[in-house]
Amino acid sequence: VQLVESGGGLVQPGGSLRLSCTGSEFMFDSFWMSWVRQAPGKGLEWVANIKQEGFETQYMDSVKGRFMISRDNAKDSMFLQMDDLRVEDTGVYYCARDRVYSSGWYEDYWGQGILVTVSS
Amino acid sequence: SYELTQPPSVSVSPGQTARITCSGHKLGDKYVSWYQQRAGQSPLLVIFLDSKRPSEIPDRFSASNSGGTATLTISGTQPVDEADYYCQTWDSNIGVFGTGTKVTVL
Numbered sequence: 001v002q003l004v005e006s007g008g009g010l011v012q013p014g015g016s017l018r019l020s021c022t023g024s025e026f027m028f029d030s031f032w033m034s035w036v037r038q039a040p041g042k043g044l045e046w047v048a049n050i051k052q053e054g055f056e057t058q059y060m061d062s063v064k065g066r067f068m069i070s071r072d073n074a075k076d077s078m079f080l081q082m083d084d085l086r087v088e089d090t091g092v093y094y095c096a097r098d099r100v101y102s103s104g105w106y107e108d109y110w111g112q113g114i115l116v117t118v119s120s
Numbered sequence: 121s122y123e124l125t126q127p128p129s130v131s132v133s134p135g136q137t138a139r140i141t142c143s144g145h146k147l148g149d150k151y152v153s154w155y156q157q158r159a160g161q162s163p164l165l166v167i168f169l170d171s172k173r174p175s176e177i178p179d180r181f182s183a184s185n186s187g188g189t190a191t192l193t194i195s196g197t198q199p200v201d202e203a204d205y206y207c208q209t210w211d212s213n214i215g216v217f218g219t220g221t222k223v224t225v226l
Binding site: 034036043044045046049058060061094099101102103104105106107108109110111112113 | 213
């Protein structure tokens, strides 16, 4: 299983950025997928996830209305469109594969992460 | 919103047992997973569904979850186990991570 993120960089407050995650060595369209972020020197923070076919999504409160998660299973890819970015959105963004069992969820594989810096 | 609380740090001597707690309201009614994050690396799943270990994780890692507290135990701790550890659960279909615990092997 491999997950590779791309699209990070430096953006000014209020700006936009689109992250991509490409998966390989597994059936991408069979899994929920998540984005998790980590501010510099801080802990992990779950951001959003998306169901296999892409019609069901969930977000943490502070990004609702600003971020949109999507996927293109034909390209084994997931995306995070981030608009109206704030300084507090700065951090490393990880793509992760979700496993779902009854009411239990967890992330069993993670990408290497991509840095997003929001600063003027 | 749901919160998970962990001690900021745990120190352990090589070969001894480290225990990391994770506290949350009625946490025992939810499934908990644990992640190890070594410095400069991505998180690694070490425990899922309260107490199950991925095949590549050494059996010195074990865990339990009951009442309001989940516990990750590292038996015979090795220097390579020095890392940050995070618990995780899900509440109303939203992922929640614990505050994280830095394990130092002295």
